[in-house]
Amino acid sequence: DQQVKQNSPSLSVQEGRISILNCDYTNSMFDYFLWYKKYPAEGPTFLISISSIKDKNEDGRFTVFLNKSAKHLSLHIVPSQPGDSAVYFCAASVGTYKYIFGTGTRLKVLA
């Protein structure tokens, strides 16, 4: 049972345009969400987080939106840059302890 799903395995976007990565979850008890970026053969690096008491969090080019009723969150990257090309994982937890990761979306930003 995949509690956190990223239904798009890959996404290609032109440099300068907006990248939107989506994540759906099934467990309504999840109250904290993270986005990570991962390059091949490296550990994930933290991008941005959001708690369930908010519906939006912004950090520079990265914005995360949370729709609790739809059990959906999305990561917006604008403007997209070639260096953003990586695999992006969303993760969810109950109480910021044990995180469940999605399957990842491979983003390719075309120059």
Add this chain to the structure above:
Amino acid sequence: GAVVSQHPSWVICKSGTSVKIECRSLDFQATTMFWYRQFPKQSLMLMATSNEGSKATYEQGVEKDKFLINHASLTLSTLTVTSAHPEDSSFYICSANRDRDEKLFFGSGTQLSVL
């Protein structure tokens, strides 16, 4: 700050041997460390949660005797893959929590190839 060091980054071993992977928090004390495994093009699968000074908590389906975890200090956790077989070949990643921080800090991962 919040650097997690993981060694080795890459290991090739013969079937039947054991491999130890180290995970260290370099500039903070990690009361909890997590071990993940990732197969190609798949998600990070949590294997176990490691607390300093106590036995690790394993996720369903993960063999305790196969994947030995030791969290001897607040800065070091080790994962030993015992009697490794080709199906154990995978990318193993550790992560750590620090107090009052909701994020996980990840090591750089270990690519294990069992021949």
